[in-house]
Amino acid sequence: MSTFVLTELDEKAIEYIAVGAAVLGTGGGGDPHIGKLMAIEAIQKHGPVKVVRPEDLNDDDLIVPLSMIGAPTVMNEKIPALSQMTKPLELIEKELGRKVTALMPIEVGGGNSLIPVITAAERGIPVLDADAMGRAFPESQMVTFYLDGMDPSPITMADERGNGILLHAIDGVWEERIARAITIQMGGSASICDYPATGAQIKKSAIPYTLSLAYEIGRTLFESKDLKQNPIEALLKQLNGYALFHGKAADIRRRMEGGFTRGEATFEGTGDHKGRSMKLFFQNEFLLASEDGQSLAVTPDLISLLDQDTGMPITTENLKYGARVTAVGFPCDPKWRTPQGLNTVGPQYFGYDVPYVPIEELTSVQKGAKQHD
Structure with a gap:
């Protein structure tokens, strides 16, 4: 990886981040196209958004994540209103009695990586180059802040009708239960601020430079054609990733359940993988890829689907x-490989009866999966 670090978000940066975050989003995080269009419109209206690094924060600065909660399929049908983007921030500032120093994405996944940019442009405040997952996960407690015992409250939510909610939850698990129920009543999609953090807490718990990483991934995919590179090969080399399976979608089963998009997809092998098949299981995000009952990659490691020709990521709802x-996999942040991390986002939590094995170990015994040094 290079040492490139973003300093501001202009239209080109938004284009790159939308694509890169869809790769890191492992199929979830909301449609990056909708988030991209809204962020570009905000930047055209208000100008580029400044990006700050975690180490530049004062310890007593106030940083607030802003995101969408709900099923990605719903957001495709029900595009958020601008007032819905700003209301949770207004409510949390009122509750805390102070202004926010910077906004941040709770996850560097899909549209949620760009949701804070919309409000930051509107308010003239910076966005933090960090998130709390290093990818996307479906539930509120699945953040590094939770692993470090941080209080998620106060939590504020809004819908497109003008309804606003302020709630206090005892921990991230209870936040997920309460906020998910509210989200369903709000039509399956809502905006939310949670885990307000000090600069000191950000430096300890957040995963740094993930917007810069998303930017670089997007740039690699956009520029590979001009450089006459295979986009997937270039991406795997950049991220020390693995090609898991080449195939075409033969069966897709999606359902709305409990405020999530859940299901599985079956792929018939193409090219070197002809005659083989892969199953991909998801809950908003791709969580388990398997062939003949054997895991190819499993949460919390990242699994993404890329178009074979363009290398562009494909989300669960699209x-x-x-x-x-081509299904590809990447190692997750080390925070998720701890016992507490695996209890929170490992395969057993999602109901998959398979052990967690790091992708590096799984691919070392899988034919056709190749690591790029």
Whole structure:
């Protein structure tokens, strides 16, 4: 990885981040196209958004994540209103009695990586180059802040009708239960601020430079054509990743359940993988890839689907029958490989009866999976 670090977000940066965050989002985090359009419109109206680094924060600065909560399929149908983006911030500032220093994405995944940019442009405040997952996960407690015992409250939510909610939860698990129920009543999609953090807490718990990473991933995919590179090969080399399976979508089963998009997809092998098949299981995000009952990659490691021709990421809600894809995998942040991390986001939590094995170990015994040094 290079040492490139973002300093501001302009239209080109938004284009790159939207693509890169969709790769890191492992199929979830909301449609990056909608978030991209809203962020670009905000920047055109108000100008570029400044980016701050975690180490530049004062210990007593106030940083607030802003995101969307709900099923990604709903956000495709029900695009958020601008007032819905700003209301949770207004409510949390009122409750805390002070102004926010910077906004941040709670996850560097799909549209949620860009939701804070919309409000930051509107308010003239910076965005932090960090998140609390290093990818996307479906539930509120699945953040590094939770692993470090941080209080998620106060939590504020809003819908497109003008409804606003202020709630205090005893921990991230209870936040998830309460906020998910509210989200369902709000039509399956809502905006939310939670885990307000000090600069000192950010330096300890956040995963730094993930917006810069998303930018670089997007730039790699956009520029690979001009450089006459295979986009997937270039991306795997950049992220020390693995090609897991080449195939086409043969069966997709998606359902709305409990405020999530859940399901599985089956892929028939193409090219070197002809005659083989892969199953991909998801709850908003891709969580388990397996072949003949053997894991190819499993949460919390990252699994993404890339278009075989362009290398562009495909989200769970946009996966179509017949799509020709390469499934790829990347190691997760080390925080998720701790016992507490695996209890929070490992395969057993999601109901998959498979052990967590790091992707590096799984791919070392899988034929056709190749690590790029």
